Amino acid sequence: MKSIFNTQEYLIFTIEKIQFGIKTNLVSKIIPLDQIRQEKIKVCWFHEKIGFYKKKVLYQTPMVLRIKGKQKPMGIVIDQPKDILKIFKEEIYPLPQLIRRHAGTTPIESVAMKDNTIILLMDMDHLLTH
Amino acid sequence: MVTKSQKISENHGSPAIKNFSTDGQIVDVNDAVITAVIFTLDDNYYAFNGGDVSGIWPFTKINFVPGCPGFILGIVNIRGDLESVISLHVLLDMEKPDISNKTRIVIAEKDQGRSGILVDSVQDVIDIPESSFNTSLYTHEKKFIVGEAFYRDKYVAIIDLGKLFSQIKVQTWTQP
Numbered sequence: 001m002k003s004i005f006n007t008q009e010y011l012i013f014t015i016e017k018i019q020f021g022i023k024t025n026l027v028s029k030i031i032p033l034d035q036i037r038q039e040k041i042k043v044c045w046f047h048e049k050i051g052f053y054k055k056k057v058l059y060q061t062p063m064v065l066r067i068k069g070k071q072k073p074m075g076i077v078i079d080q081p082k083d084i085l086k087i088f089k090e091e092i093y094p095l096p097q098l099i100r101r102h103a104g105t106t107p108i109e110s111v112a113m114k115d116n117t118i119i120l121l122m123d124m125d126h127l128l129t130h
Numbered sequence: 131m132v133t134k135s136q137k138i139s140e141n142h143g144s145p146a147i148k149n150f151s152t153d154g155q156i157v158d159v160n161d162a163v164i165t166a167v168i169f170t171l172d173d174n175y176y177a178f179n180g181g182d183v184s185g186i187w188p189f190t191k192i193n194f195v196p197g198c199p200g201f202i203l204g205i206v207n208i209r210g211d212l213e214s215v216i217s218l219h220v221l222l223d224m225e226k227p228d229i230s231n232k233t234r235i236v237i238a239e240k241d242q243g244r245s246g247i248l249v250d251s252v253q254d255v256i257d258i259p260e261s262s263f264n265t266s267l268y269t270h271e272k273k274f275i276v277g278e279a280f281y282r283d284k285y286v287a288i289i290d291l292g293k294l295f296s297q298i299k300v301q302t303w304t305q306p
Contacts, residue, residue, distance in 0.1 A: 051197035096214035098245045103197040118193040
């Protein structure tokens with residue numbers, strides 16, 4: 001049975017038509033890319049961290065998420081942040097066995113299936129150290 | 131002794147089975163049959179053992195998963211189940227396929243391996259006498275192709291899903 005106590009809020013964004021989710025409690029701020037210099041934090045691009053097969057990835061509306069890391073805060077450039085969704089535990093599935101085996105070092109933690117949409121949920125600790 | 135067509139018609143008689151080409155060979159009436167899923171890739175015919183196939187689905191949007199090797203196309207939601215999808219076109223060094231209304235995703239499972247497999251079309255699901263599979267002394271560059279049979283006068287390459295999954299497991303693949 002779905003309960004609000006079994007939910008987690010995720011910030012949903014899209015890169016190359018793929019939807020990703022990051023837990024909102026790990027995000028302290030969303031900053032436009034052109035204002036990031038004021039923040040004085042290390043910044044990396046999301047697609048480089050997750051092993052995108054394309055070398056060039058076109059960002060439509062790039063924004064920087066300031067992430068509360070275990071050590072220093074860090075910025076990660078994402079694209080098209082569009083929503084904050086409450087995702088129930090029942091809507092979260094492990095990656096299929098074949099994908100887990102072959103993308104063993106992937107920072108993708110699990111997959112949410114919500115309203116017939118597939119969202120790749122990120123393990124931010126893994127992502128930041130990846 | 132009867133011909134294959136006599137034996138199959140007597141025992142089953144389904145339209146799909148009647149389509150099976152016998153070429154007039156003589157077989158034993160006690161010959162065991164194997165259910166084969168006949169499908170095409172790039173106009174060539176292939177077959178899986180039907181016992182290893184749990185479903186055949188129309189094409190649905192495949193969600194790419196970054197970080198995977200090129201033969202893994204991504205994941206799909208099939209009636210609430212999350213399945214990976216692999217490309218035999220990539221594994222068999224073929225061109226990327228065009229998606230059409232005949233494109234199917236075959237869900238296959240064997241020896242602890244499970245995945246959806248993208249094929250150009252599924253032609254038939256038929257019972258074929260075990261003796262008509264030529265697997266002894268058969269060698270192919272791709273180790274998961276283990277034999278051949280004939281379907282409607284066409285050569286059909288038989289894919290062993292256990293060997294396919296185990297080869298995928300041990301081999302290192304590069305991204306496209």
